[in-house]
Amino acid sequence: MLTLEQVKEKSSKRLAGLHPVVLAAAVALIERSYARGVNIVITQGLRTIEEQDALYAQGRTKPGPIVTNAKGGTSYHNYGLAIDFALLLPNGSSVSWDLNRDGDGDGTKDWTEVVQEAKALGFEWGGDFVSIKDAPHFQITFGLKISQLRAGQKPTETAMAKASAKIDKYMEVEEEMTAQEKKDFEAMQVLIKAQAEVTLELTNRITELETAAKLPEIPKWALPACEAAKAAGLLDTTANGSYDFYRMITVMDRTGLFKKGDK
Template identity: 65%
Template sequence: MLTIDELKSKSADRIGGLHSVLLAAANVLIQRCYARGISIVITQGMRTIAEQNALYAQGRTKKGSIVTNAKGGSSYHNYGLAMDFALLLPDGQNVSWDMNRDGNGDKLADWQEVVQEAKKLGLEWGGDWTSFKDYSHLQMAFGLTIAQLKEGQRPTAQQVKETLSRITGGEPEVNKDVEVTINLNGIKLTVGVLDNGTTYVPVRALAEALGAKVSYDPVSKTVNVVTV
């Protein structure tokens, strides 16, 4: 199983151009889903006008299926305010858009669990749109329309501050500078972090290595570890 840092590295190249709030949201979303036993990758972040026009042409003037109704400049992706995600499969390489997959075995579709966590962060989901649903799409518009963004309007400093506070919980993040190796019987198992005398370790990696089963109850927000 990948460590959280290894998982985040798979999305790093695609989230670099995002607005600072979306960048924070992407990292927190990846981390929260990981805690629920779900690995996700961000497949698309900032998109240039040219890239948007190329996508718009697909299924119209180019071969393929129509994937967007937005021309260049008419997508929140073009302003760094949107991102797309997919589920990362256990091999750590391939991704899935299977919305019914239950990889963590908690009897809830992984996709919907990701959406739940995204909405908690204030992100809008393309699956809620009334027309041309985009199930992998997440965005944060800050109340701005595409027309306003085209005119040059952007989120205010106060909006950015308040939203970042909500995403981070208003609390300092765990200091990840002190990385520690977790060995099991002398063999490296995973990587954790040491912060102010407390060692943080991925519970699933440790528990399953010890022969236990891990599940998550989203209602009570409880991680259950059952020894076999």
């Protein structure tokens, strides 16, 4: 199983150049997905205008399917405000874009779990786009349109503070839940230990009572019944019995159960 640090290392190069708030959200997304049993890798972060133009040409002037309607300078990737991701498979080297995969077997699609975490952190999801659905895509726009970004406008301090606060608040809540779960687990351990001690005490007490109930010798009134039981081959020994044991043997003898020839 990959550690969280190993999973994060897979995305380190693609995180370079992202807006600081988007970077924080991306790292938090990796961590929160990992906590839910889903490993992801960031496959795209900052994309240069040249790279965007090359991607736009795919399916148009170059081979391959059309994957974007955005020319260079018209994608949030070009401003470090967007990321793309894929599911990181258990071998740590292969990835998947299978939207129906449930690798952790919890009944919820892995992709859905990642989207849930991303939205909670403040990302917009490309799967909600009206024109071309872009399932691997997440973005934080700070309320800015592409035209504003192309004109050189930057996210305001207020917008950045609001986005950062959303990330921090969500991560704090998750950490508190984890701490509470840990507290509950520790309380359960104390309870189990206490129950084990009570069980041991009761077991020892029962053993003591059983030992104390044994009579040092067979009562005279029970001797005939005990001899009859041994003669009938129903008992190997009648020693060390309790009062109730000898009483039961005597009653059985009186009913004729130990008479030879009886079936």
